[in-house]
Amino acid sequence: MNMTSINEEAKMNGNIATTFVRKGIRPLFALAVLASLTIFSVHAATTGTLKFEGVIMPGTCNLDPGDISRTITLDPVSIAVFVDQVSVGTKEFQLTARCDLGVGNVTFAFSGTPDTTDKWRFQNTGTAGGIALNLSSNGTTIRADGTDSARTVTTSNGVASLPLEASYWKAGAVKSGTLVSQVTVNITYQ
Known part of the structure; x- marks a missing residue:
């Protein structure tokens, strides 16, 4: 007996379980068929909330490795x-910082x-007497004090080049x- 004929007979009798028993189909099998036709609903035992946090940093800067x-x-x-000058022997150079975009x-x-x-x-710790180091940028003294x-x-x-x-x-x-003379440089950025 195929499923189509079982379904047609169940429609006539109005009860699929009766049809299975009449046709000699075992009740356990009938129960399995009924269970497969039943729509199951799933219930959540617990719900939760996920919270996400983060920080967007503006980027970083570092002195060029050579500096x-x-x-x-x-x-x-x-x-x-x-004899007639206070500042002599000027040496020009620059300091460079490499930064992330932003x-x-x-x-x-x-x-x-x-x-x-x-x-x-800036203090001279070398052997010359009466000499200090003058440090400036664009002609303006960077003061040691x-x-x-x-x-x-x-x-x-x-x-960024200074x-x-x-x-x-x-x-x-x-x-x-x-x-x-020793001078320390620290960089900050924004």
Whole structure:
């Protein structure tokens, strides 16, 4: 007996279970068929809520690898040039920060030990006497005492470059020897 004839007889009798029993179909099989025809609904035992959080950072900047630990060597000068000049032997260079796109400005902040006689200049720890280091950007002194020691540069294509000048500074009676001065630079950005 096929399913079509069973369905037709069930329609006439109005009860599919009776039809299965009359035709000699086992009740367990009939129950399985009935169960497969029943539509099951699924109920959730528990519901939950997922919360998502995050932060969008503006990007980062780093000093160019060549500027992280860099020695700027000033050209040698004669002691005689200090007779009528205070600042001599100017060496131009630049510091560069490489930034992610979206960073608009980079601030270069300088710090170090001020000279004992001129607080705007950086102390010489070399052997020359009466000499300090003068550091400036675009002709304006970057002061060692921290009162005017930061410069802000706008980025262009992810790069911020700060032009700088370093020179010997007459801070007293000049004596021959070496100039050694250490200046720390920190960058911040936005």
